Amino acid sequence: FGYWLGKWGGWSLLVKIGRLFRISEAQLQEVKTEFKNNAARAVFLGRFIALLRIFAGPLAGIAEMPYGKFLLCNSAGALIWAGIMVSLAFFLGQLVPLEQIAAWVAQFSVLALFLIAGAITLPRWLETRKRSFNPGE
Structure with a gap:
């Protein structure tokens, strides 16, 4: 397409x-x-x-x-x-148990969620704070 x-x-x-x-x-x-x-x-x-x-x-x-x-x-x-x-997944699966991989993915997901939330909210919070210190803008 x-x-x-x-x-x-x-x-x-x-x-x-x-x-x-x-x-x-x-x-x-x-x-x-x-x-x-x-x-x-x-x-x-x-x-x-x-x-x-x-x-x-x-x-x-x-x-x-x-x-x-x-x-x-x-x-x-x-x-x-x-x-x-597929080869990497197979060999990684042989070296590391699936449960461990799932735990790493879960930890990474939580970290990624916090980073994304921070990237969205921090600029807005800073802008609001800037306006409160500079009310004329």
């Missing part, structure tokens, strides 16, 4: 999004050219890099990478990525 989105209208959408982030069309054209020159490598390695994984398909479509080549690179990257992840 991402490939076809990029191929049939992705460039105009990318230019509009680029304007929101103050990225000129010339800069986007440079990125498109660079991606085109390294498309196979970018799509294959995109499986291993979270943000690139999301954008590799649409960028391949925008760069007019042939669909067969995109499918081959994307599938090969996905198969190798999945094999590595």
Whole structure:
């Protein structure tokens, strides 16, 4: 879906999004050219890099990478990525009991929840406090 989105209208959408982030069309054209020159490598390695994984398909479509080549690179990257992840999960499962992994995930989740809550509430609290010390603002 991402490939076809990029191929049939992705460039105009990318230019509009680029304007929101103050990225000129010339800069986007440079990125498109660079991606085109390294498309196979970018799509294959995109499986291993979270943000690139999301954008590799649409960028391949925008760069007019042939669909067969995109499918081959994307599938090969996905198969190798999945094999590595399954192997890591298997070996980690052999080394560490599932209960221990679940405990670590629970601890991390609690920590992440507090960090997210703090990131949301702290700026608001600081702004409120700043206004109370500077009532004219």
